[in-house]
Amino acid sequence: MDTTMSGKVKTWLGVASAPIIIWTCIPLIWILSESLKSTSALGDPTQNTVGNFWPKDLTFDNYKLIFSGGAKDLFVPALWHSIVVCLCATVISVALAMFCAYAIARLEFPGKKLILTTALAVSFFPVIAMVTPMFNLWRMIGLFDTIPGLIIPYLSLTLPLSIWTMAAFFQQIPWEMEQAAQVDGATSWQAFRKVVAPLAAPGVFTTAIIAFFTAWNDFVFALNLTSSNARTVPAALAFFTGASQFVQPTGAICAAAVIVTIPVVILVLVFQKRIVAGLTSGAVKG
Amino acid sequence: MSSIELKNIVKKYGDGFPAVNDVSLDISDGEFMILVGPSGCGKSTLLRMIVGLEDITSGDLTIGDKRVNDLAPRDRNLAMVFQNYALYPHLTVFENIAFPLRLAKGKHSEEEIRQKVTDASRMLELDEHLERKPGNLSGGQRQRVAMGRAIVRDAEAFLFDEPLSNLDAKLRGQMRTEIARMQRRLGVTTVYVTHDQTEAMTLGDRVSVLKKGVLQQCASPRELYDQPVNLFVAGFIGSPPMNFLPAKVDGSTLKLPFVDVPVSGELATKVKDLDVVIVGLRPEYLKDATLGDQPQGAATFSAVVDQTEWLGNEQYAYIPFETDPSVQQQLDELDRELDGEGMRTQMVVNLDARSRVLEGDDAPLFFNPADMHVFDPNTGDNLTRDEDKAAQIARESEEQRKAALERAKARELREAQDASKAS
Numbered sequence: 001m002d003t004t005m006s007g008k009v010k011t012w013l014g015v016a017s018a019p020i021i022i023w024t025c026i027p028l029i030w031i032l033s034e035s036l037k038s039t040s041a042l043g044d045p046t047q048n049t050v051g052n053f054w055p056k057d058l059t060f061d062n063y064k065l066i067f068s069g070g071a072k073d074l075f076v077p078a079l080w081h082s083i084v085v086c087l088c089a090t091v092i093s094v095a096l097a098m099f100c101a102y103a104i105a106r107l108e109f110p111g112k113k114l115i116l117t118t119a120l121a122v123s124f125f126p127v128i129a130m131v132t133p134m135f136n137l138w139r140m141i142g143l144f145d146t147i148p149g150l151i152i153p154y155l156s157l158t159l160p161l162s163i164w165t166m167a168a169f170f171q172q173i174p175w176e177m178e179q180a181a182q183v184d185g186a187t188s189w190q191a192f193r194k195v196v197a198p199l200a201a202p203g204v205f206t207t208a209i210i211a212f213f214t215a216w217n218d219f220v221f222a223l224n225l226t227s228s229n230a231r232t233v234p235a236a237l238a239f240f241t242g243a244s245q246f247v248q249p250t251g252a253i254c255a256a257a258v259i260v261t262i263p264v265v266i267l268v269l270v271f272q273k274r275i276v277a278g279l280t281s282g283a284v285k286g
Numbered sequence: 287m288s289s290i291e292l293k294n295i296v297k298k299y300g301d302g303f304p305a306v307n308d309v310s311l312d313i314s315d316g317e318f319m320i321l322v323g324p325s326g327c328g329k330s331t332l333l334r335m336i337v338g339l340e341d342i343t344s345g346d347l348t349i350g351d352k353r354v355n356d357l358a359p360r361d362r363n364l365a366m367v368f369q370n371y372a373l374y375p376h377l378t379v380f381e382n383i384a385f386p387l388r389l390a391k392g393k394h395s396e397e398e399i400r401q402k403v404t405d406a407s408r409m410l411e412l413d414e415h416l417e418r419k420p421g422n423l424s425g426g427q428r429q430r431v432a433m434g435r436a437i438v439r440d441a442e443a444f445l446f447d448e449p450l451s452n453l454d455a456k457l458r459g460q461m462r463t464e465i466a467r468m469q470r471r472l473g474v475t476t477v478y479v480t481h482d483q484t485e486a487m488t489l490g491d492r493v494s495v496l497k498k499g500v501l502q503q504c505a506s507p508r509e510l511y512d513q514p515v516n517l518f519v520a521g522f523i524g525s526p527p528m529n530f531l532p533a534k535v536d537g538s539t540l541k542l543p544f545v546d547v548p549v550s551g552e553l554a555t556k557v558k559d560l561d562v563v564i565v566g567l568r569p570e571y572l573k574d575a576t577l578g579d580q581p582q583g584a585a586t587f588s589a590v591v592d593q594t595e596w597l598g599n600e601q602y603a604y605i606p607f608e609t610d611p612s613v614q615q616q617l618d619e620l621d622r623e624l625d626g627e628g629m630r631t632q633m634v635v636n637l638d639a640r641s642r643v644l645e646g647d648d649a650p651l652f653f654n655p656a657d658m659h660v661f662d663p664n665t666g667d668n669l670t671r672d673e674d675k676a677a678q679i680a681r682e683s684e685e686q687r688k689a690a691l692e693r694a695k696a697r698e699l700r701e702a703q704d705a706s707k708a709s
Contacts, residue, residue: 179339180372182359184386184435194385198376 028261035062035254042250062255071240071252075259077228078236082260085147085232086215089154094208096155097162098200102192104163105170106178116167119160127157131224138225145227153221158211165210169203170196205271212267216260233260288350288442288475289315290336295345297331297499305331307499308345313443316473316691318466320490322480324522324625328499330447333479337366337445349442360389365436366445370452371428373420373435380416383407383434406434409468426457430464437468443475450485462488470694483523487511491687495519497623505676506683513676517616517666520566520659521624526602528659529633530617532610533565540565540660543607545587547655556669557660562612563669566659569602569636575650577638586652591643592632603635603643613663620666 030053034042037055041047048055066075104112134153135144143149173196181191197204222235231239237256240249290313297306306328313319321329334340336347338359347355354362365386373382381388383406387399394402407413410430420428429449436444449465450458466489469476480486486493487507494504495518503515507523514520520528533540533547538554540547542565549557557563573579575586593604609617609631617631635651643649660669 174370174372176368176370176372177374179359180366180368180435181374181385183337183339183364183366184439185360185363185389187360190389194389195374 031254031257034250035258036060037062037251039247039251042248062251063259065252066256066259071249071256074236074239075233075256078231078233079259081147081150081226081230082216082232082234083263085150085154085230086212088147089151089158089215090208090212092151093155093158093162093211094166094204097159097166097207098204100163101166101170102196104167105173106175116164119163122156123160127218127220130156131220134221135224144225145229145231147230149225150221150230150232153225154215154218157214157218161214162207162211165207166200166203169200169206173199209267209271213264216264289313289317290443290475290477291346291348292332292336293346293348295332295335295347296343297328297335297340298343304343305499306335309496309499309501310345311494311501311504313475313477315475317687318469318476318478318489318491320478320480320486320493321496322483322486322493322522323496324623325481326498327496329479329481329496331499332496333445333447333477336477337364338362363439363442364445365439365441365443366447367429367432367436367449369448371420371432373428373431375420378417378419379407379412379423379431379434382420382431383412383438385435386439402438403434406438409437410434410464425453426461429453429461433465433468437472441474443477444469446476446478446480448480449478450480451482465489470690471698473691473694483525487523491683493523495522506680508683509676509679512679513668513671514659515668515671517564517566517620517661517668518623520661520668521620524568526569526634526636527624528566528568530620530661531565531567531607531633532613532617532663533563533660534610535560535563544589544605544651545585547585547658549655549660553660553670560662562610562663564613564616564661564663566661566668567633567653568657569634571653571657572633572635572637572651573653574637574641574643575652577641580652581654583655584652585655586650588648588650589633591635591645591647591649594637594643594645596639599639601637601639601641601643603637603649605633605635607631607633616663616666 033054036058037048038057038059038061041055041057041059045052047057065071100115103109104116130153138144138149143152177195177199178191181195182188186194217234218232219234222232223238226232226235233256237253240252240256290311292309292311292313295306295309296304298304309328309332311319321332323329331340335342338354338357338361342355346353349362349364374385377385380403383403384399387394387402403416404413407416410433412427412430412434415423415427415431420431423431429452432449446465450461453461462485465478469489478485478489487510490507492504492506493510495502495510497518503510503519505513510519510523514523517530521530531542533542535541535557538549540549540557540563547565580586589605589607591603592606595602595604620626637643658670661667662669
């Protein structure tokens with residue numbers, strides 16, 4: 001691909017991308033602005049600037065509400081549940097998918113195609129169709145409203161995704177690297193650990209991030225398979241209430257939404273550097 | 287450092303096709319053995335079987351005195367340089383070279399590893415690149431790192447899989463000399479796979495020519511050139527390749543396209559029952575008659591030159607000729623086996639640079655009939671191969687090889703003594 005673009009093309013691409021950036025950013029900024037509005041400002045345009053968009057007086061009342069106020073008991077445990085459940089689901093699915101993808105990329109065995117197509121078929125399956133039978137099953141075997149009871153269904157979302165992404169990454173690592181390691185005196189496990197794993201690291205991180213987001217954003221499982229002991233943030237948001245039945249909990253929901261976005265942003269910023277494309281360059285003739 | 291012995295090695299893939307068929311080779315300690323052949327001849331497969339990356343279907347592979355058929359690559363203690371180097375991109379040059387030492391846990395102290403790696407890097411002139419990553423190195427430097435990884439260990443043997451094929455022509459020449467020097471200096475048994483006959487001829491103590499998984503001839507480069515066993519070896523070795531001319535047998539005369547050559551003695555009895563034979567003439571055996579020095583009994587003729595190429599030190603002339611339909615098929619098949627392009631039938635003549643022969647000239651040429659190779663068109667066997675002479679060449683080559691090894695060892699010893707005196 002030609003990596004050097006002429007100035008003209010660059011300018012035009014910049015101009016063309018501006019509306020898209022605005023289009024995607026406005027809802028996010030809106031959520032932020034709503035979360036910073038006081039309850040009265042939410043319904044009163046005179047207290048806001050830029051139309052009804054930005055509050056004249058910034059207030060952190062909504063954040064106080066969800067962390068130490070009335071919504072504390074609902075939000076704080078939910079945040080912990082989210083973190084625990086998503087991290088567990090991510091770690092387990094990445095670990096399992098790593099071995100599975102390695103086998104798929106490297107070994108010839110009967111049923112290889114079957115595994116891949118099954119993984120794909122599982123991810124095609126609509127979540128809502130699984131939830132009702134699972135609800136009944138989970139209640140019977142005692143997994144309902146527990147952390148493992150949420151991790152397991154999340155694995156069904158993240159595993160197929162992880163297997164497919166990582167198989168693609170492993171296939172890019174030249175076979176000869178491993179063979180060289182074996183000739184150099186490595187066992188299969190050493191070759192994997194010292195050569196394949198470091199080279200596959202960008203793939204593993206990419207996969208982990210995708211898996212984490214998938215689990216983090218899930219709503220249907222979290223809503224239906226939990227009640228209070230394992231409810232995650234996306235589901236918990238639906239149970240926010242206002243100060244009275246006549247007050248909408250808009251501000252609190254927006255504040256919570258901002259809070260749950262933060263880990264996602266941090267994750268991307270931290271791992272962005274690790275997802276260095278072309279780490280394998282220089283391995284073979286180039 | 288060990289000898290390697292291959293006994294009736296066969297490699298069959300799932301479809302039953304034998305990629306390597308009944309190959310037996312004896313590679314002695316410290317010898318430089320070349321496996322050469324056109325693509326798909328099984329040379330790389332054979333090498334990968336020696337190192338343990340391919341299973342051996344049947345036969346015995348012995349390294350030292352140990353049968354290693356069922357040993358994993360790591361237990362065979364061989365060092366290999368891959369065609370595309372297979373360097374570890376996440377490790378520095380130093381760590382790449384140190385990799386095999388670090389895997390042998392507890393065997394080497396950190397100090398020892400540093401010593402060995404710096405020794406290797408000094409020998410390969412990689413000192414200033416030790417902290418760089420392979421991605422930032424040039425092709426030749428990567429190649430040297432791959433060699434460093436091999437020589438840093440005390441391996442039983444070195445295995446090279448077309449190590450120079452990714453380098454440009456100039457660098458390839460330099461690295462070829464480097465490899466030859468290194469092998470002599472270290473005196474390590476080496477098996478080297480290539481499809482390039484220049485590499486084969488210049489590097490090898492002995493060269494094994496393979497065709498479709500079958501060993502054709504294993505001999506010193508001189509013997510391959512002077513006494514090839516069959517059409518295939520004769521056509522593969524030499525550049526430009528040997529000319530193959532059809533010749534009608536008429537009593538004790540061979541009727542070549544341009545000239546009649548009388549034959550006598552053993553050869554005459556051998557060709558007696560054949561109608562047509564294939565005569566092999568190396569381009570350098572044909573000479574310009576106007577420049578003189580014709581030996582006694584030379585076959586002289588004149589032919590119209592179609593094209594000439596003057597290269598300064600030598601000159602090629604191309605002379606088209608009509609082939610006999612009865613051997614055309616055999617020659618076409620040979621051309622295919624040698625990865626040829628099925629080009630027109632023409633004779634290449636390597637003339638002296640002084641020769642003033644030009645395109646369209648009716649050039650007077652001669653050759654010595656004793657230089658001629660005569661092949662049976664049905665079997666491809668060389669009817670003029672002289673077993674006594676071949677044995678003599680083999681003996682001489684073996685003596686030369688041993689002498690070279692001795693010299694290298696003596697030099698090493700001397701240098702070590704000088705070094706100890708100096709310190």
